[in-house]
Amino acid sequence: MPHVSPLTCVDHHVESDLLVTGGYDGRVIAWRDGVELWTTTFDDLVNEVRIDQTGTSIAVAAADAFAFVLDAGTGAHTAALGPHGDDVNVVRWLPGGAGLVCTMDHVDPTVRVWERTAGGWSGRVLARHESGVFGAAVSPDGTRVATAAEDRTARIWSLATGEQLHVLHHPGDPETIDWSPDGSVIATGCDDDVCRLWSPETGTVVLELKDATAAVRFVRFSNDGSRLLVGAYDATMRSYCTQTWTVVDEYRSPIQWERAACVAGDRVVVGSFGGAPVFHPPFESRPVPPTFGINAVTVADGRVVIGRDDGAVVDLLAACVITRHESIVNTVAVSPDRRTVVSADYRGVMLLTTIDSGDARTISVGHGGPINSAVWSADGRFVFTAGYDGHVRTWSRTGEPLDDWAAHHSPIKSLAWSTADGGILVAGSSDGTLSAWNGREERWRGSADDLVLVNAVAVADDAGVVVSASRDLHVRRWDVRTGELLERLPRVHRKSVKGIAVAPDGAHIVSGSYDGTAVSWTRPDDVAAAAAAGWSWRVLRLHGKPGVPGVALDARNLFTAGWDGTVARWSLDGRLVARYTPPQG
Numbered sequence: 334m335p336h337v338s339p340l341t342c343v344d345h346h347v348e349s350d351l352l353v354t355g356g357y358d359g360r361v362i363a364w365r366d367g368v369e370l371w372t373t374t375f376d377d378l379v380n381e382v383r384i385d386q387t388g389t390s391i392a393v394a395a396a397d398a399f400a401f402v403l404d405a406g407t408g409a410h411t412a413a414l415g416p417h418g419d420d421v422n423v424v425r426w427l428p429g430g431a432g433l434v435c436t437m438d439h440v441d442p443t444v445r446v447w448e449r450t451a452g453g454w455s456g457r458v459l460a461r462h463e464s465g466v467f468g469a470a471v472s473p474d475g476t477r478v479a480t481a482a483e484d485r486t487a488r489i490w491s492l493a494t495g496e497q498l499h500v501l502h503h504p505g506d507p508e509t510i511d512w513s514p515d516g517s518v519i520a521t522g523c524d525d526d527v528c529r530l531w532s533p534e535t536g537t538v539v540l541e542l543k544d545a546t547a548a549v550r551f552v553r554f555s556n557d558g559s560r561l562l563v564g565a566y567d568a569t570m571r572s573y574c575t576q577t578w579t580v581v582d583e584y585r586s587p588i589q590w591e592r593a594a595c596v597a598g599d600r601v602v603v604g605s606f607g608g609a610p611v612f613h614p615p616f617e618s619r620p621v622p623p624t625f626g627i628n629a630v631t632v633a634d635g636r637v638v639i640g641r642d643d644g645a646v647v648d649l650l651a652a653c654v655i656t657r658h659e660s661i662v663n664t665v666a667v668s669p670d671r672r673t674v675v676s677a678d679y680r681g682v683m684l685l686t687t688i689d690s691g692d693a694r695t696i697s698v699g700h701g702g703p704i705n706s707a708v709w710s711a712d713g714r715f716v717f718t719a720g721y722d723g724h725v726r727t728w729s730r731t732g733e734p735l736d737d738w739a740a741h742h743s744p745i746k747s748l749a750w751s752t753a754d755g756g757i758l759v760a761g762s763s764d765g766t767l768s769a770w771n772g773r774e775e776r777w778r779g780s781a782d783d784l785v786l787v788n789a790v791a792v793a794d795d796a797g798v799v800v801s802a803s804r805d806l807h808v809r810r811w812d813v814r815t816g817e818l819l820e821r822l823p824r825v826h827r828k829s830v831k832g833i834a835v836a837p838d839g840a841h842i843v844s845g846s847y848d849g850t851a852v853s854w855t856r857p858d859d860v861a862a863a864a865a866a867g868w869s870w871r872v873l874r875l876h877g878k879p880g881v882p883g884v885a886l887d888a889r890n891l892f893t894a895g896w897d898g899t900v901a902r903w904s905l906d907g908r909l910v911a912r913y914t915p916p917q918g
Contacts, residue, residue: 335369336360338626338879338896339642340604342381345597346388347556351405352597353391354610355379357879357896361393363408364610373408378879380422385430392424392433400424400435400447412454414447422467428475436466436480439785439804444469444480444490460490460497468510470519472533479519479533481510487521489533499536509551514558522549524702524721528563544571544580547681548702548721555596562594562601566679566702568660570594570603584613606642626896630883633667638674639883639894639915640665646676646686647915649900656686656693664706668730669713677704683718685732696732706748710756717758719745725760725770738773747789749799751813759799759813761787767801769816777816781809789833796839802830808844808854825852825870832884841905843891845881850874851893853907871907
């Protein structure tokens with residue numbers, strides 16, 4: 334059975350012509366000539382796969398805090414390394430398959446080495462960053478490890494001692510890194526749209542490649558060192574000749590988020606949101622029906638609107654496409670008069686679409702990558718957008734730019750609007766803080782010692798409360814006027830909380846998580862009872878992998894939207910009322 338969700342990683346072994354892919358669906362699949370050989374399924378998302386130099390073993394980085402080793406011929410497990418303190422983002426083989434380098438996410442931003450021993454595997458911590466480590470590369474001679482993290486640095490370490498040899502400072506966050514096969518250069522990709530080439534001996538920049546028009550999220554050298562693949566949020570994978578450092582090929586996809594590719598002989602293989610690898614140049618293989626995940630859902634006066642991986646903005650109950658983007662839709666919001674939908678995507682494009690006519694105005698917002706959130710003011714006069722560059726931008730309801738300011742130094746993940754005190758805009762960021770704004774004036778900035786990466790925020794206006802969903806698995810409540818942390822709800826989710834919605838009176842909350850569940854939270858109506866008994870909750874299980882990024886509620890229903898391509902409608906007490914599969918196309 335092929336992947337049923339986007340691919341996150343691909344790798345190819347030259348001698349055996351074995352291609353291996355991993356996906357958000359938790360599957361690892363081996364292919365040859367476009368035909369599936371075997372499939373192994375994991376309990377959580379697969380972040381990366383790598384075949385060792387001998388072609389006999391495959392390393393898997395999984396989102397359940399383990400790295401796994403598989404037999405390349407059968408897909409059978411031969412080792413489970415961990416648990417680590419957080420998701421394993423990267424696996425890299427040491428020369429000859431002698432061991433693995435693993436890097437972890439924000440809660441455990443370490444670099445760990447696992448080495449084969451006579452009795453199995455032995456692990457040790459090599460190094461630590463200040464934030465999540467999303468890139469790693471091993472020098473061809475196996476003496477050094479280079480890492481890239483969301484702390485604006487890449488670093489080079491001695492594999493034997495863990496000594497830090499060089500710090501490669503970036504103007505933004507580098508999340509991808511690779512070492513050339515001849516050992517002469519290190520490539521990093523940064524969210525300032527630049528791929529940089531560094532000398533591993535001096536730690537200085539040798540060259541900057543500036544062809545990308547959005548954040549660079551993937552770099553990889555071919556095995557023979559003749560090519561460097563550079564993928565960016567502009568949905569383009571560029572192939573550079575390493576003799577001249579010029580672009581010799583470009584591979585474009587209107588939908589795809591380019592962070593998975595490799596060179597396989599005379600072809601470049603790129604990961605696909607449709608569930609199968611895409612070959613350039615193409616050859617005939619069995620087509621795989623795509624399944625498009627849902628990233629966002631909003632409800633307004635009975636109208637349910639979703640945003641999807643294939644770029645479609647869909648009126649769910651009417652079963653029709655309202656408008657279409659050329660990239661993945663991250664956020665949707667319906668205007669207070671219910672006449673206009675604002676939607677935004679991975680390429681930094683916002684559409685303002687009149688629902689009844691379908692007329693759309695396209696606005697290139699330029700947040701340096703994905704627009705993560707768009708929200709209307711309560712009176713419908715303004716639209717606010719935020720994204721990868723940490724800026725908030727303000728627009729008129731017809732799309733004229735009005736203001737632009739830096740609210741955070743890291744990506745803003747979510748915005749929410751409160752009517753309190755003439756209007757307060759709340760932003761949640763990957764820097765682990767929330768901020769509140771009256772126009773350009775910062776009203777407060779909220780944080781907590783154990784708060785990690787704010788994924789979503791929502792406002793309960795009648796209660797004067799902000800609720801947040803975060804990477805540390807918690808839902809929190811904050812005072813919207815002061816930023817005081819009021820309460821941290823019990824940890825019910827098993828993975829990062831991705832989506833959040835709250836009723837106006839604050840008595841009902843729904844959260845969605847990477848663990849594939851949603852949770853319906855209820856507070857007793859009586860204030861004294863609420864203080865004594867706290868919150869009750871019910872876990873809503875339907876979607877499964879790879880997660881539930883979209884949640885919404887109205888006076889009678891909860892809505893949950895999954896990356897499995899389905900939407901569910903639940904009663905407020907957690908009973909499943911209906912399940913929808915939106916139209917494809």
